[in-house]
Amino acid sequence: MTTTIFVPRDSAALSVGADQVAAAFVTEAARLGKEIKIVRNGSRGLFWLEPMIEVAMPKGRIAYGPITPDDVASLFVANFLNGGAHPLCRGFTEEIPYLKKQERLTFAGGNY
């Protein structure tokens, strides 16, 4: 089954290595034979967690961050493709208090 991973690509996320993180996911998934689809979206604005990646799960997205390329292998080990526990796991994105308290309007171009 193909799992969708969201990796931001706005300038703030790129400034802390989001491109290198996205590339590391592709490499590691290929090495392990896992099917993933990377969607480059806009940032949710939680810059202290950037690069903050999200995994699409049936009940909503689960966030992990801040991620460096060195964390990617351990995320696969932690079964993050199924929302597995990891020290950098932030739970359901929509439940993060900073986001939950906001009403957000976003543009379709952000690929959210």
Add this chain to the structure above:
Amino acid sequence: MDTSKSISADELRTPCVDLLTQPGPLLLILHRVQEKLGFVPPSLVPIIAKELNLSRAEVHGVVSFYHDFRDHKPGKHVVKVCQAEACQAMGAERLTEHIQSRLGIDLHSTDKNDNFTLEPTYCLGNCALSPAIMFNGALFGRVTPLRFDQLAQEPAEIE
């Protein structure tokens, strides 16, 4: 455009031909020149002024007003380190001192081998990820002395 000799009006016009028809093209032309040469040679100021039917003083005023424009050739790699409030609060002064000692140059200067030019800048808009620098035009956030050393060692990585 070759800077080893003085640049003729034709040599200026060719790379800027798409800009000359635009209204108020002075800034666009200056950006194009700096993109091509890395700086705006003072010898070009009268040529640009003539092309745009402006006074030399007007063109000189614009070039010297914006600190982003240089009047001399920069080093191979350009490092801009943010000195604004958010970055200062997150250690930009210490980072700047580190970069100066790593490159062996002060702000506003270029090393003897024309390898690095170091410039201060005042806000790159990446305040939430302070301290920020630009390295060859690419933005970097949460820059530590260690991260800077990695960038300086492998500048090709970000070109």
